[in-house]
Amino acid sequence: MTDWLSGPDSLGKLRSLTRISTEDGFIATLAVDHPENYLAMIDPDWRRVTSAQATRSKLELIAALAPHASAFLVDPLWSMAQGIVTGVIPASTGIITGIESLSYQAGGGFGTMTAVREGWTVEKIKTLGADAVKMVVWWRPDAGDADEIRRIVSHLVEECARHQIPLVVEPLWYPADGQDPNSELARDDRLETIVGAAKEFVGLGIDVLKSEFPADLGAASDGASGEEVSTQAARAIDSGCGGTPWVMLSGSSTYEVFRRQLTIVAQAGACGFMAGRAIWTGAVGGTDEQRREALARCQTRLDESLSILRANGRPWRQPPAIDDVAETLTAGWHERYLES
Template identity: 30%
Template sequence: MSTVQPLTPTAPVAPVAALARPTGTFAMVAMDQRDSLRTLMAEHAGEPRAAITDARMTDFKLAVAAALGPAASALLIDGHYGFRELMDRRLLPATCAPVLAVDVLTQEPGGPVTDTALDTAVDPAALAAEGVRGLKLLVIWRRDRHREERTELAARFVEMCRSAGLASVLEPVARPAPEEESAGFDLDGAIVEAARELAPLRPSLYKCQVPSRGVGTVGDLAARAARIDAVVDVPWVVLSQGVEPADFPKAVEAACRAGASGFLAGRALWTGALGAPDVRADLRGPCADRLGHLADTVDRYGRPWWDGTAAGRAGGTA
């Protein structure tokens, strides 16, 4: 357990506070993967994708929630696999806020997500009433002619959350435009450019990729992450997609040293359990231990959410 004492916020309590640890940092578990989880489960089980039923995916998601929820400050899940069971069975402790993904994914079976839209069928006010504390939107960001449309999509999402009193977690993932795939793609530059474009929409929490996919020393990665911090004046966290699980603890420390407030990660936390003889035992053991160590890291190095705005960094209130 962390020995860091809770801090006192200098800003009024905001919806994002419900997703945070007492220290104002974030140690959140992502369990909103859909077709990509089916692919992962099939690979680790040595079975065809068709053998991974919706029920098996839901069962794994609920097992992750039960095992990691007690050590997480929030858990992100999708509406297709497990959300209703999670809420009806009250699997999460009061210290772990439920966050619902409201992105509709464009994704070929077995392939990457190529685009997203906002699920207009959700009722944010009703979700807030039953205990959901935040919503998440994934945006696939590219240097192409659709940038303005994506910005408008993200803006609608942030306003939807704000109107319902829910935390908005905006997750831009930078991908190369077709002409960049052969010419060489500057991932770190694209992460910063996406942040410069979308962070001014002022989501409650900005979730972004780790620079250089977590490859490099803590000092190198922190210097690269500082470029993100320079253009984001809301609290921000990193995701684990694209980062080797062994590199993720180093990446989290580097990002937090540069100004991040923690992480919202999935694969780096629970992928190892997929190939374990006893999945639940592995989730309760090595996976929970990994989450605990990462939580200690964000408590030690992370910036509290109330200091994550420009006003907070200057000593004012948000």
């Protein structure tokens, strides 16, 4: 029997996961949490972009696309608090925010160091009313910091359980020292790492996996087409998740590529996407007219992406029957909630 009073399926997390999903259980998230690479779209010299400019740009995106997304992935600098205060993030739309330390600093480089942002905690995120915590980890299981990353994620799992908020983990592959990222060896390494990350982090107790697309659609391997390799890898990710919900990120791919990728992962069992540039590239910077035209395209892209999910994927959860709940979740549940 599912324990709705404590553990990974407890009421607080279920409610939050429901808020970031469509009514039929798909996670259609627009990511606008990008740091300096977003500012560079407003001005190539991103250091000249003011906080106010960044906020106006991000809230413009959110306002135009809110009716088309189940949730927004927002940053703690320019869009989360501002979206709440202004009401631009609707009450019916979920809020996810990152807890990782990714740039927002002099130089603007990301590096490959995994760390939690100083002064930004699970407790604060939950208190502000967010529905999920997202953590990026730069992941290679053979790297010297692998055990430290496991410790960081395990600690976040505990904190998110304590505060009853889902944890989304986003493992990002990077090449080993001296490895040509465009080589066949690197492609194989990347695929193996992305597939293995599913079982690795689900095993640590995360609530949602945010996965990179595992392969190159245009690269054949051992006689198999890129699409065949990708399909097999996506199925392996789903198997590694073992029922834990997983979604795909869009990375730097074009919308046309993202659409093909989303079809493959949805057919393999993914329940959603958390996409950024593949959706809104062209709608940041430029003239008012250019942005208006681009925002209309973005709305179409989000609607089409959700249609792909619904046609090919499966919801992250099938709610139990009312009769089953009536028999098992009985009066007095509130006294036992979170006690075990």
